[in-house]
Amino acid sequence: MRKHPLAQMLTIGVVASLIGIAIALNIRWFPPAADTASHKIDTLYDVLLICSVPIFVLVMTVAIYSVVKFRAKPGDMSDGAPIHGNTRLEIAWVTIPFIMVTGLAIYGWVVLNNVEAKKTNERIINVVGQQFTWHFQYAKNGATADPGKNCGQDNPNEVTTNTLVLQKDQPVYFRICSKDVIHSFWVPEFRLKQDAVPGINTHMRLTPNKLGNYTVVCTELCGLGHSTMRSPVHVVNSQQFATWLRQQAAPTAAQAPSGGGGGQAGGGGAAAGTAQGKQLFASNGCGGCHTLADAGANGTVGPNLNTIDASAAKFGKQLGQTPQQYIFTSIKNPTAFTVPGFPKGVMPSTFGQQLSPQQLNALVKYLMSVGKG
């Protein structure tokens, strides 16, 4: 008599587990895989699913079966069987989970070592997080040269970009750092993530193996613009990569043909100034929070800069400043005045130190020239 319900439950459980595993393995859980670590992590997850489904099915089967089988009839005031325990059963459900989790932990450890293993011929790229953008620093010369251990600081042997371009099948070593608060560097298609922590360099290794366009996502809450802190990633072949890096190393050639900056240039010096300003606008991540059509930026955290000319005149007048002074101060010391309707203390106050007065002026000039509405 007692054998019967257990056999019944076992059958139900095995069938339900098999169905559950089949469904779980057929769900497309992950985004496409684009590096060598992905399939190892995806396989690890499949193994976790295969172990998990039967446990959940076991719990559900016993619970549902008990409720159906042992449910009190109306008016039944009796008690259940006075069973206080069963040593053999208790030993079993201590031992089996122990063995299972130990096995999974060892497997996880092996995968971890495998994913993080040092590879030969790694290209070193510095990843710099900053509210609310990413910069990437490449060494100008040589695939395995170092862009400098002072992550985030300019250095003549490196080029800094806002786009992460990686060469397919080329192992990469990311040196990750932050200029302000904690950020987290994640490309879902690579499955790997590492926080960017102020004051220390963290690191991450991967080898992209699929051409395509992806996105760097910041996953550590870093302030108001956190959900806009995204940067493009391109995995390209070796030829495209070499061409791209050469272009980056010669910045004036790549950046000069700007679309909207021209209009009212007063001589060659001013044109060069707006070009520099445009580059500074991009490289300092202003577009993460501000909208500016000329720079292709559409952030909504801070004021729209397409009309900054008019608003600088208006607010500058209130504060007794010229529009130029107003914009200059707003960048250098953003807490001095906040545009009504926007929260105070959001704009990073670090630009005053990061940019020289000359750079600030170039940025102001650029904004005045393209912010006419």
Place this chain on the structure above:
Amino acid sequence: MAYAARLKAPGLFRAAFGVLLGFGFGFGLVVGLRALSNLHPVIKTDPIVTVELITVPFGFLFGLGAFDYWFRWASGAPTIPEDHSGHGAKSWRDYFRVNTDHKVIGLQYICTTFFFFVCGGLMAMLMRAELAAPGMQFVSPNTFNGLFSVHASLMIFLFIIPVFAGIANYVLPLMIGAPDMAFPRLNALSYWLLPIAGIMMLASFFAPGGSFATGWTAYAPLSTDTPLGQTFFSMAVQFAGASSVATALNFLVTIITMRAPGMTFWRMPLLVWANFTTSLLVVIATPFIAGSQFFLILDRAMHFNFFDVAKGGDILMYQHVFWFYSHPAVYIMMLPGFGIISEVISAHARKPVFGYRMMAFSLMAIVVLGFTVWAHHMFVSGMFPWLRVPMMITTMLIAVPTGIKIFSWLATLWRGVIHLTTPMLFALGFITMFTLGGISGIMLAVIPFDIHVSDTYFVVAHIHYVLFGGSVFTIFAGIYHWFPKMTGRMYDESLGRLHFWLSFIFFNLTFGPMHFVGIDGMPRRVADYAHQYAAWNAFISVSAFIFGMTFFIFVYNIVTSWRHGPIAAANPWRAHTLEWQVSSPPPIFNFDEVPTVVGGPYEFGVPGAVHGVFKERVPVTTAAGGGGAPPPVNTE
């Protein structure tokens, strides 16, 4: 004259006066010190508010009378050691003063925490409204970050942790045969610290620059560089934490010293065991979060530079100290629920708890292991890499004692006589949902997978399966189970079942899909997201709204039943533990006669077995196997 008398007597009137005094004192202190130190401007908001957050609450507590007795004693004024003047409630007004009756305090706790539960829930609704479609619709990014930060902080510090303290406050002294808690006046103070913390968190929305918006984790250096609202969080955590620690000490002393004759540790109900172990966790761990928040306050107010890298600060130190509390806090939010489930399942399935001693040992094992796993929150933080693998192993080992509990509850159901009452349904819902949360927890412990899903919606799904499908379901089970004891009335069973089924279904529809979007690449704590997640998010939002509305069934049921429900018998569930052997609600000092404990708490089906006896009466708990008549009510 009447005003003078009311100003002298402890109570809300004097508390309002205390608030004014506290405000004036804080203001004067800061302005005076700044003037003396030649700091300009003399009147500056940030330092004034920071100090007010200390002086105003203490002004309130002094005014309310939380310290009156101790002051009298300390100043040598005559005091009565057995002073029961503040004990018990005759009218609703007695719930709004310093009351030393653990039953009153229990209800104060439960009602207050449910108020903050509603506040936190409404914030979740606003967040889901914003997230229903990509782009920004209803709130600004600052408000959104504030909403999820305050939501999490209220749910953790003002709902789950204290509501368990409230339920235990009511039930635990009754269960061990004690007339009250060991330190009733400390108990009252613990309660009154709580609304202060909650109001402080809510009030942060009115601070210049908005509420704290750095998540409930308040990671430095973001939190040292944000507007004033952040200080409200750090200070509120001090009050909630002090409340927790004082209550935990009270529970420990009560359990160790005030058990009825014959109640050995191995005859204690598992709810008592659960609160004993939880209190150990609270007492050991809570000072760490208090420390972490003091670091932040000192950094913000006095430039101590714990987290200023340029001045030699160490960013990761915050996370280590924070998680050394906040991981054990997960068990602080779960172990009392384990206790509730053991009580509910044994009583409603009419069976002894399977493997009682292993159930108690597994609680102890979770306490010990719980302190060795905190860094699993930091696998991608850039900490010392070697620390990761040991923390993975210990984290996964916690599955073993937790598994013992799940399997033992299932074995308790087996061959029972299962009454599918509302508390039992919530207990069953808990077992299944908590198993899912536990499984995703094991997955998160495996470092390579955690690296991918860390800080994504997968984690959001996991914590809600553990804390809602886990903790909150046990809270509902406990509230329904002890509702007759607390109020003397029965709740409406069919509304209770409706509440269970709707919340069970829509809970899963809300949080289940979050696993998918998380693994697929949607980070957490974002006000806006990529279009590829739009369909699932719209679905989640609609489910969340219905899920939120199911709560009104609960509120309606509780409010109407409390007022008009049928009168409850002393022991409607025919349970054996001591709280059911007194009237519903219990007499003012719990036991007119101290019971003697002669056996285990769950001897269902054992002929003639009794847990506690009263000398004057016939044993009140008989094994109901043969007869079927409910046990006699206390008729003294």
